[in-house]
Amino acid sequence: xxxxxxxxxxxxxxxxxxxxxxxxxxxxxxxxxxxxxxxxxxxxxxxxxxxxxxxxxxxxxxxxxxxxxxxxxxxxxxxxxxxxxxxxxxxxxxxxxxxxxxxxxxxxxxxxxxxxxxxxxxxxxxxxxxxxxxxxxxxxxxxx
Amino acid sequence: xxxxxxxxxxxxxxxxxxxxxxxxxxxxxxxxxxxxxxxxxxxxxxxxxxxxxxxxxxxxxxxxxxxxxxxxxxxxxxxxxxxxxxxxx
Numbered sequence: 001x002x003x004x005x006x007x008x009x010x011x012x013x014x015x016x017x018x019x020x021x022x023x024x025x026x027x028x029x030x031x032x033x034x035x036x037x038x039x040x041x042x043x044x045x046x047x048x049x050x051x052x053x054x055x056x057x058x059x060x061x062x063x064x065x066x067x068x069x070x071x072x073x074x075x076x077x078x079x080x081x082x083x084x085x086x087x088x089x090x091x092x093x094x095x096x097x098x099x100x101x102x103x104x105x106x107x108x109x110x111x112x113x114x115x116x117x118x119x120x121x122x123x124x125x126x127x128x129x130x131x132x133x134x135x136x137x138x139x140x141x142x143x144x
Numbered sequence: 145x146x147x148x149x150x151x152x153x154x155x156x157x158x159x160x161x162x163x164x165x166x167x168x169x170x171x172x173x174x175x176x177x178x179x180x181x182x183x184x185x186x187x188x189x190x191x192x193x194x195x196x197x198x199x200x201x202x203x204x205x206x207x208x209x210x211x212x213x214x215x216x217x218x219x220x221x222x223x224x225x226x227x228x229x230x231x232x233x
Contacts, residue, residue, distance in 0.1 A: 004180055074213060088185050089185075089186065092191065112192045113188050113192045113195070115188055115191075115204040115207075116204060117184060117185050117187075117188070118185050118188065120188045120189060138185060138186070138187055138188065138189070
């Protein structure tokens with residue numbers, strides 16, 4: 001298991017744009033990450049003032065960050081600093097159920113293919129074992 | 145033993161579906177990357193689709209050999225044969 005500090009050793013994302021808290025499991029092909037959705041997340045102020053719903057794009061960003069942990073953890077530490085993985089394509093995404101304050105989001109990301117130019121992953125997000133979102137994402141690797 | 149005609153049609157279908165291209169456009173000689181609007185990263189989706197269909201793993205070094213239909217067919221045949229030989233030995 002990896003905590004927030006260990007995650008920060010692998011990926012460059014920082015507050016207020018870090019959307020995963022812990023890594024439960026990780027191997028070469030798959031990562032499982034957790035995010036506790038707090039009542040005072042900054043985006044809830046505007047989304048929406050009278051009904052707090054976690055934006056779908058932030059769920060997708062959390063999936064992307066879990067994917068980044070999966071991919072970057074396979075690259076030697078000294079080389080990690082030289083590259084970034086950025087969104088290249090949202091191949092598909094669906095948002096099935098709203099995610100609310102207090103929910104614990106479980107993100108499972110599988111690496112379909114990794115090449116020097118980028119990576120293709122499939123991801124799902126669950127709350128209490130119910131799928132709330134799925135996506136297939138393509139990332140491009142860029143040099144810093 | 146994969147029949148050539150079936151293989152060709154299946155691969156055309158996989159390319160069409162994974163790259164969202166009309167299947168009629170995928171013919172001999174047409175360059176997937178130059179003429180059909182597929183960039184060098186998008187093509188990873190096509191690679192993943194054929195790997196999944198034929199239960200093979202294709203190294204990225206083969207990507208330059210997979211820029212048209214004939215190329216994809218040749219690479220799929222080669223890696224399917226390698227896999228068959230590996231499991232038989």
